[in-house]
Amino acid sequence: MSLALDFTSPAPASAADRVTLFADVILPLPLPRLYTYRVPYELNDNVVIGGRVIVQFGAKKTLSCIVAAVHEQAPKDYQAKYILEFIDDAPVVTQPQLKLFRWMADYYMCTLGEVINAALPSALKLSSESRIQLHPAFSREENEYPLTAQEEQILDALGTLEESKALTFTEVGELLGVASFHKVIKSLMHKEAIFLFEHTADKYSPKVLKKVRLAHHFVNEASLEMLFNTLTSKPKQLDVLMKYLQRVPVYQNEHANHAGMEKAALTSSPHLSPSAVNTLIKNGVLEQFDQIVSRFPLEDEPTAQLHFTLSEAQTAARDEILNHFGEKDIVLLHGVTGAGKTEIYIDLIRKALEGGGQVLYLLPEIALTAQIVTRLLRVFGSRLGVYHSKFSDNERVEVWNGVLSGRFQVVIGVRSAVFLPFDDLSLIIVDEEHESSYKQYDPAPRYNAREVALMMGNFQGAKTLLGSATPAVETYYQAQQGRYGLVSLTKRFGEAGMPEIELIDTRKQREAKTMHNHFSAELLGEIERKLGAKEQVILFQNRRGYAPVVACQDCGWIPKCTNCAVSLSYHKHSHELRCHYCGYHDPMVSKCPCCGSRAVKTVGFGTEKIEDDLKIMLPQANVQRMDLDTTRAKNAYQQIIGDFEKQNTNVLVGTQMVTKGLDFANVSLVGIINADSIIHYPDFRAHERAYQMFVQVSGRAGRKGKKGKVLIQTADPQQVIFDKVIRNDYLEFYNYEIMQRREHGYPPFMRVIKMTVKHMEQGLCEQAAIFLTQELVERLGRTAVLGPEAPYIFRIRNFFIQEITIKLDRAHTVLKHAKQQILDAIDACKDQKEFKQARFVADVDPM
DNA sequence: ATCTACGACTAA
DNA sequence: TAGTCGTAGATG
Numbered sequence: 001m002s003l004a005l006d007f008t009s010p011a012p013a014s015a016a017d018r019v020t021l022f023a024d025v026i027l028p029l030p031l032p033r034l035y036t037y038r039v040p041y042e043l044n045d046n047v048v049i050g051g052r053v054i055v056q057f058g059a060k061k062t063l064s065c066i067v068a069a070v071h072e073q074a075p076k077d078y079q080a081k082y083i084l085e086f087i088d089d090a091p092v093v094t095q096p097q098l099k100l101f102r103w104m105a106d107y108y109m110c111t112l113g114e115v116i117n118a119a120l121p122s123a124l125k126l127s128s129e130s131r132i133q134l135h136p137a138f139s140r141e142e143n144e145y146p147l148t149a150q151e152e153q154i155l156d157a158l159g160t161l162e163e164s165k166a167l168t169f170t171e172v173g174e175l176l177g178v179a180s181f182h183k184v185i186k187s188l189m190h191k192e193a194i195f196l197f198e199h200t201a202d203k204y205s206p207k208v209l210k211k212v213r214l215a216h217h218f219v220n221e222a223s224l225e226m227l228f229n230t231l232t233s234k235p236k237q238l239d240v241l242m243k244y245l246q247r248v249p250v251y252q253n254e255h256a257n258h259a260g261m262e263k264a265a266l267t268s269s270p271h272l273s274p275s276a277v278n279t280l281i282k283n284g285v286l287e288q289f290d291q292i293v294s295r296f297p298l299e300d301e302p303t304a305q306l307h308f309t310l311s312e313a314q315t316a317a318r319d320e321i322l323n324h325f326g327e328k329d330i331v332l333l334h335g336v337t338g339a340g341k342t343e344i345y346i347d348l349i350r351k352a353l354e355g356g357g358q359v360l361y362l363l364p365e366i367a368l369t370a371q372i373v374t375r376l377l378r379v380f381g382s383r384l385g386v387y388h389s390k391f392s393d394n395e396r397v398e399v400w401n402g403v404l405s406g407r408f409q410v411v412i413g414v415r416s417a418v419f420l421p422f423d424d425l426s427l428i429i430v431d432e433e434h435e436s437s438y439k440q441y442d443p444a445p446r447y448n449a450r451e452v453a454l455m456m457g458n459f460q461g462a463k464t465l466l467g468s469a470t471p472a473v474e475t476y477y478q479a480q481q482g483r484y485g486l487v488s489l490t491k492r493f494g495e496a497g498m499p500e501i502e503l504i505d506t507r508k509q510r511e512a513k514t515m516h517n518h519f520s521a522e523l524l525g526e527i528e529r530k531l532g533a534k535e536q537v538i539l540f541q542n543r544r545g546y547a548p549v550v551a552c553q554d555c556g557w558i559p560k561c562t563n564c565a566v567s568l569s570y571h572k573h574s575h576e577l578r579c580h581y582c583g584y585h586d587p588m589v590s591k592c593p594c595c596g597s598r599a600v601k602t603v604g605f606g607t608e609k610i611e612d613d614l615k616i617m618l619p620q621a622n623v624q625r626m627d628l629d630t631t632r633a634k635n636a637y638q639q640i641i642g643d644f645e646k647q648n649t650n651v652l653v654g655t656q657m658v659t660k661g662l663d664f665a666n667v668s669l670v671g672i673i674n675a676d677s678i679i680h681y682p683d684f685r686a687h688e689r690a691y692q693m694f695v696q697v698s699g700r701a702g703r704k705g706k707k708g709k710v711l712i713q714t715a716d717p718q719q720v721i722f723d724k725v726i727r728n729d730y731l732e733f734y735n736y737e738i739m740q741r742r743e744h745g746y747p748p749f750m751r752v753i754k755m756t757v758k759h760m761e762q763g764l765c766e767q768a769a770i771f772l773t774q775e776l777v778e779r780l781g782r783t784a785v786l787g788p789e790a791p792y793i794f795r796i797r798n799f800f801i802q803e804i805t806i807k808l809d810r811a812h813t814v815l816k817h818a819k820q821q822i823l824d825a826i827d828a829c830k831d832q833k834e835f836k837q838a839r840f841v842a843d844v845d846p847m
Numbered sequence: 848a849t850c851t852a853c854g855a856c857t858a859a
Numbered sequence: 860t861a862g863t864c865g866t867a868g869a870t871g
Contacts, residue, residue: 024871025871028848029848029870031870033871034871035870035871036871037871038871056871057849058849058850058869058870058871059850059870060849060850060851061848061849075871077871079871080871113848836866836867
């Protein structure tokens with residue numbers, strides 16, 4: 001906080017030449033405009049663009065927000081309120097970031113407040129909570145009003161607190177054990193027993209280490225000698241002292257004592273008792289002190305040799321990339337799975353750092369594993385920051401501040417790492433650039449981190465490298481058009497060859513009665529063979545749970561979710577029926593509630609059933625499952641990967657999770673249990689998604705010298721897409737797909753904006769969607785608007801859904817104009833009284 | 848998002 | 860008629 005007057009700064013200007021400053025701030029709310037506040041004269045020098053300030057918004061709320069602009073224009077139509085407090089004396093949001101955030105709000109049709117909300121770790125947003133304090137003039141003895149028991153309870157609690165301490169509303173609620181405490185507080189205020197105030201505080205708290213050291217007067221041989229003598233009768237304390245001296249060589253180096261050692265290391269040692277330590281502290285032998293430490297301890301300097309050698313192909317690719325960067329800002333590195341792209345990235349990062357700029361390395365959530373982080377840490381040491389969604393808020397703030405301070409020059413992170421406060425980026429790497437998890441869908445901003453990264457690179461003059469084994473069709477198109485440089489790696493690193501891919505016709509197998517549950521004889525046989533050879537197997541099934549549907553064999557009754565238009569999935573482990581959209585769950589039924597029949601059977605299958613079947617058919621195999629359900633716990637994912645890596649498990653059954661970035665040397669077989677459900681998906685990206693998924697899973701097979709095998713089970717092997725997968729020919733796939741896109745007017749030729757209309761009532765949802773369609777058609781023309789249409793799952797969390805697809809010309813000016821038209825159309829709908837409860841959402845470049 | 852003012856509606 | 864409920868409208 002920089003509220004205090006700074007006496008070292010020049011004397012305040014005289015009233016005559018004082019300027020009146022106003023600040024436009026970004027409130028962390030979904031409001032379309034910035035709000036203007038007045039800067040108090042005496043704080044004119046404290047205004048920092050990109051710094052946080054506290055303001056009063058409305059009658060009740062104090063909020064922390066970001067200063068976006070400072071100017072002298074007094075607002076004409078209203079009296080600006082004063083800024084209450086300045087939190088930062090340096091920006092927490094850099095100028096290039098503000099520019100980027102503005103672009104995001106514009107492009108993705110959301111508000112700046114929504115962008116800020118997504119961008120800032122919530123510990124940087126200040127929390128404002130009301131607190132109550134004992135009224136100084138109040139005395140219980142002279143009190144004229146009778147007090148209720150609850151009121152007494154609160155006053156008691158306030159009385160035991162230290163001077164000037166206060167209770168938060170939350171604490172009052174906990175104290176009384178009820179949520180409805182506002183009446184009690186109101187009554188106490190009326191009786192002038194308490195008063196209320198707002199308190200805003202930084203939520204970030206530094207990590208504090210409890211340490212101990214020898215009291216300074218013992219730090220010489222003579223006094224230590226005496227100390228030993230006095231402790232001879234106290235063996236426990238002597239043990240502690242010995243341990244301390246062993247860890248902190250006070251004899252050799254007196255200064256070593258100043259740093260002391262961690263208290264926990266003393267108290268948690270097996271033979272030392274905490275009470276002995278505490279006694280020593282109490283008697284003044286040891287002194288305890290706090291040390292603020294980073295949550296990311298400084299690694300020892302890089303251990304890996306900085307100049308590891310790239311293969312010939314890798315070197316060539318790297319040089320080609322650098323060559324392209326000479327004239328182009330964006331390069332696509334198209335390298336088959338296992339080609340060794342990471343080494344190239346590391347080499348490029350090193351080069352960029354030598355030039356003095358910052359580097360951002362983006363990875364999709366599931367690919368950002370300990371494997372890759374450890375590898376980078378070894379090369380870049382403490383210069384590397386990691387930004388992961390599993391991180392606590394405090395950890396995120398430390399990364400944020402570390403980027404601001406320059407401590408972290410390289411950051412490896414997931415989607416939201418594009419929000420970090422870089423101001424001098426020289427290189428951005430977006431690995432697995434085709435990944436749909438780069439697109440945020442649910443809360444606004446509905447952004448694609450790949451596109452944001454490209455724009456950020458553009459703003460900061462950084463070069464951007466997109467990497468993938470299966471580039472997005474849009475990306476490859478840009479490369480073909482010459483807008484991006486294109487570099488290809490067609491061979492795997494080392495001896496490893498591309499895996500051999502085979503299709504298995506499940507329809508034929510079913511007719512021949514050679515299917516065992518969902519396993520063909522071939523797949524089962526191959527699994528057994530691999531296990532016999534002590535090799536490992538990955539099985540992919542794109543559906544979690546035991547069975548997606550449960551049905552009564554007699555009357556056809558199917559349990560459905562009460563909030564969504566989906567059938568409930570059966571989860572055997574918990575013996576529950578679950579909705580995968582809203583989390584609703586019920587115990588599994590044994591008797592049909594409709595006809596009373598006992599013949600309630602599961603239909604279809606998920607990972608849990610595959611795991612189950614396999615355990616029965618191959619009891620000698622050690623099977624592990626990896627999906628959303630088994631990785632919910634904090635370290636479960638690491639645990640499963642670790643077990644598989646150490647070969648404690650032979651077979652890994654999983655959903656999409658097993659397709660991404662995992663690199664196991666001993667996997668020689670990958671099985672796709674049911675390819676059909678992946679292909680038959682009702683949208684224009686279905687084929688692309690399927691192709692990517694098949695190639696990515698296949699890529700898990702046969703690394704480090706072994707040739708792998710991939711078995712794909714399908715009821716329809718004639719599908720064109722399999723041909724491209726088997727021949728491992730991306731270009732063939734791309735040529736086919738780009739033709740389709742051109743023909744049907746989809747990206748990259750047209751731009752898509754998807755409108756979603758939601759309403760609790762089905763009829764009103766449909767009406768609102770029709771109304772919006774009309775408004776859109778009026779503004780954009782009949783051909784640009786498709787729908788409305790109910791999606792396959794037409795109701796989620798009690799909201800009915802209608803979708804409208806808008807296709808637009810890609811030209812920049814057209815697009816900008818069209819977005820304004822769309823916003824106008826939405827406003828027209830909101831003006832309609834009957835649609836007041838409807839929600840209208842625009843999703844730019846949906847995935 | 849969240850609060851307020853205002854009108855409508857219900858309980859006595 | 861007071862108290863409760865729901866919603867349009869503003870927030871600097």
